[in-house]
Amino acid sequence: MLLLTVVALLLPFVAYFATARSIVEIWDSSGTFTHGYVILPISLWLVWQRRDAIAQLPAAPYWPALLALAACGAAWLLAEFGDVQIVRHYAFVAMLPLVVLALLGKRIAWALAFPLAFLLFAVPFGDVFINPLIGVTADFTVWALRATGIPVLRDGTNFSIPSGNWSVVEACSGVRYLIASVTLGCLYAYLTFRSTWRRALFILASVLVPILANGLRAYMIVMLGHLSGMTVAVGVDHLIYGWLFFGLVMFLLFWLGSLWREDAPADEQSAPARAAAVAAASAGSAPSSRFAAAVLAIAACVGVWPAYAAWLAQREGAAAPAELASFQGAWPQAAPFARWSPSYPAASAELQQYFAQADGRHPGHPVGLHLRYYRKQDHNTKLISSVNRMAGEKDANWHSVASGLRDENVGGRTITVRESTLAGAGGRLLVWNWYWVDGRYTANDYLGKVLQVKQKVLTGSDDGAAVMVFSPFEDKPEPARAAMREFLAANLARVDATLDANKRK
Known part of the structure; x- marks a missing residue:
């Protein structure tokens, strides 16, 4: 039975295999998920710790689980x-x-519930929390600085204090602390406590404590820089201070947890009784033929989806x-007014043009159009991704x-756009973007x-495009919005036609 298992x-x-390899590639390329390498060994160690209890349980295939296995395969597809x-x-x-x-x-399976569930921590998940955590960290840091009596001028996640300028970026989000804390916290709770x-x-404490601790860390880093005249904690050293502080916080959390530990009751079962229980479990297990049939059924449920x-x-x-070069705008073209391009992967076709209204009704508010058309997408070049942004973290401009x-009415047609x-250094830029799928x-x-899944199932195509309209402004964005609204009223049908011309029938 061990061999069949x-x-x-x-x-x-x-x-x-390709999916498993992509998980390992993320472990290897991102320091946020390096812990993934130890999840499987820890899970196997936890299973080994339960080996005596497992040996005393009868084994038999549970056929309804094949439906759940098939559902996972369908979800993968x-x-x-x-x-x-x-x-x-x-x-x-x-x-x-x-x-x-x-x-x-x-x-x-129930006896191994936690070791098996712990495998889910191997999945590199957490990027979705980066932006919210950046916001929380910036809010806490600015609040703490003002509470200390230091004046702060804030602009989004960037802020200035009398001694210098600071920015809360991805490395400051604390997502690494949060993921590490939750992973260790779940393992520690399983090993240390018995009651649910x-x-x-x-x-819960392992979720909340690192978020609060990261805010304190960011505040202390800024204060170190401020009090030292921007000579301390302004380079890579502030990352080192951050991990040292996180290590101290986790030590205190685990120490407090140890005060309420619940030791497992001692196993008082005698060796003869244990041997009898193992023999009874073996006798009560299903015959080998049923296990062989179960392996074949598992192979079918697992293999059909990647084969399809x-x-x-x-x-x-x-x-x-x-191709997008055939697009002809209804407004006259203008000189480029901004050195801007979204932080998106290279597309199958790209277009960026600048326009100004002929009657001059919106002086100072020319409009730009940026289109990116994606075909045969893969992990590195895809239309919709959490790493696609209007401005990349390393964008110097x-x-x-x-x-x-926000919803916009364009020529009697309502479209929902994401406004950024x-x-x-050259001012401010208002960007509307949305997808065409x-x-x-x-x-x-x-x-x-x-919509991508529906299109792929029905047509076999994964085509899609990103549409972006942008305009400069100074103090208030409403004039730029008005110019972009009028541009779309005159040109949206032309954008539709250009994209539709590329769509595979």
Whole structure:
């Protein structure tokens, strides 16, 4: 049975090798998720700790688990169509506990519930929290500085104090502290406590404490720089101070947790009684033929989805190259007014043009149009991604000040746009952006992914485009909005036609 269990657990790794490899690549390339390397060894160690208890439980295939296994495969397939990497990763990792449940049964799977669930921490997840955490850290730091009596001039996540300028960037978000704290907190709670409420309270503390601690860390870093005349904690040393502070906080958290530890009751079962229980479990287990049949069923549930995806990929024929140069604006073109380009991956076709209204009704507010058309997307070149931004973190010319959704009425047609305010040395820029997927406009990332999946299933195409309209402004954005609104009223139908001309029928 051990051999069959190993074979069954290897099946997802073989069938979804590319997905497993992409997880490891993220562990290797991002310091935020390096902890992923130790998750599987820790899970195996936790299973080993339970070996005596498992040996006393009868094993038998649990056939309903095959439905859940098939559901994970279907979720992986839909995520493959929409190129939603996080869903692919979770679907793949979730198959491992389900394989144990399907092959060995409910009693053994329940006995290994935490070691199996702990595998989910191997998925590199957490980037979605970066921007909210940046905002929380900036809010706390500015509040603490003002409470200390230091005047602060804030512009989004950038702020100035009398001694210098500071910016809360991705490295300051504390997402690494949060992920490390939650992972360690769950493991510590499982090993240290027995009651559910104590485990839940400690896990909650492992979520809240690093967020608060990161705000304190950021405040102390700024104060060190301020009090030292900007000679201390203004370079890489402030990252070192941050990890030292985080280590101290985690030590205190675990020390406090140890005061309420609940030791497991001693195993008073005698060796003969344990041997009898193991023999009874072996006698009560299903015959080998049922386990072999379960492995075959698991192989079918696991393997059909990547096989279908590969078959569809082979069916997809070659398409003509995408082109946007045929776009002709209804307004006269103007000289470039901003050295700006979004932080997006290279597209199959790109267009950036500048326009000014012929009658001069919006002087000082020319409008720019930026189009990016994506075809045959992959992880490195995709339309909708959490790393696609209006201004990249390393952009020397622009940084994002604010962003939000708004509805705009354009020629009697309502479209939802994401409005971003960018600030730079040359002034401010107002940007509206949205997606064109399956012939529809949306500014919602999730709806955009759903439309991608629908289009892929029905047509086999993954085509999509990013539409961006932008205009400069000084104090108030409303004049720029008015100019962009009129530009779209005159040109949106032309944008539609240009994008539709590339759509594969």
